[in-house]
Amino acid sequence: MRVPLLAANWKMNKTVGETLEYAGVFAGLMEDMGDSLRAEVLVCPPFTSLPALCSVFSHGDIRVGAQNVFWAPKGAFTGEISAPMLKDLGCSYAIVGHSERRHILGETDDMVRQKVRAVLDAGLRPVMCVGETLEEREAGSAFAVCDVMVQEGLKDVKAEEMAGVVIAYEPVWAIGTGKEAKPDDAEEVIAHIRATVKRLFGEVSDEVRILYGGSVKSSNIRGFMTRGTIDGALVGGAGLDPVEFARIVQEAIKAR
Numbered sequence: 001m002r003v004p005l006l007a008a009n010w011k012m013n014k015t016v017g018e019t020l021e022y023a024g025v026f027a028g029l030m031e032d033m034g035d036s037l038r039a040e041v042l043v044c045p046p047f048t049s050l051p052a053l054c055s056v057f058s059h060g061d062i063r064v065g066a067q068n069v070f071w072a073p074k075g076a077f078t079g080e081i082s083a084p085m086l087k088d089l090g091c092s093y094a095i096v097g098h099s100e101r102r103h104i105l106g107e108t109d110d111m112v113r114q115k116v117r118a119v120l121d122a123g124l125r126p127v128m129c130v131g132e133t134l135e136e137r138e139a140g141s142a143f144a145v146c147d148v149m150v151q152e153g154l155k156d157v158k159a160e161e162m163a164g165v166v167i168a169y170e171p172v173w174a175i176g177t178g179k180e181a182k183p184d185d186a187e188e189v190i191a192h193i194r195a196t197v198k199r200l201f202g203e204v205s206d207e208v209r210i211l212y213g214g215s216v217k218s219s220n221i222r223g224f225m226t227r228g229t230i231d232g233a234l235v236g237g238a239g240l241d242p243v244e245f246a247r248i249v250q251e252a253i254k255a256r
C-alpha cells in the first residue's frame, strides 16, 4: 500500500517570521486531525526557512524538505547547498528537477540525474518532477517527454532504492496558471509513467509514489485522489496558506 503524500512547495515565498506563523497554525490543524491523518505531509520552504521549520516540526508527523539541492556533498560551489547539509538540518526530502528550475535556470536531465543520486546518498528522498509543456502536449508528445525525464533522471538509481523515490507529474501548462489538468489526463500520464518505471526497475514500480502537481487546491484535489494511480499532490500557490493546505490534506484523505 502506497501512503499518500501531500507536499507544499512554497517556492520563493515567506520570511522566517512568516514561516513560524504558518508552522504554528498548520501544526495545530494537523494535530486536530489526530489518527485520521493517514497520509504523509511535507512542507518545502526556501532554504532560509528550513532551520526554523525543521525545529518546529522535528517531533511531529510533518516532514520538511528542500526545493533544490546541489549534487556534490561539499566543495567550491559558491551559493550551493548539499544534500548532507539538508540531512543535518533535519530535512527528509528534496525536490529535484522542478520545471521552474528546468525552464528558468537551465537545469538539464543530467543535472537532475546527479541530484537524485546525491539525495539518495545522503539518506533523503527525492521528489523528482517531470512534465510536458503546452507545445509538447499539443504535439502529442507528453508520454515521450516524461519517458525521457524519468529514464535520464533515474539512470543512476538501483531497483532496491526505488521505493524511496517519489515522482511528481507536473504538466508545465498547469503550474501556477489556475488551469489544472483533467483528472483523466493526469491519470493517463501517471499510469504511463508507472509502466515506464516498471519497464526500467520491475515490480518495485508498485511501491513508487507518483504525485500530480499543477494548480491543485482544496476544491479540486478530490478528483485526483479518487484515482488509485495518483498517490498525492505537489501543491504550489495553495500551499502558501496553512488553512487551505490543511483542507487539501483533509480532502485528499477523505477521497481515499
Ligand code: PGA
Pocket: 009, 170, 174, 175, 176, 177, 178, 213, 214, 215, 216, 234, 235, 236, 237, 238
Ligand atoms: P501550483 O504549483 O500549485 O501553484 O500550480 C505547483 C508546483 O509548481 O509544484
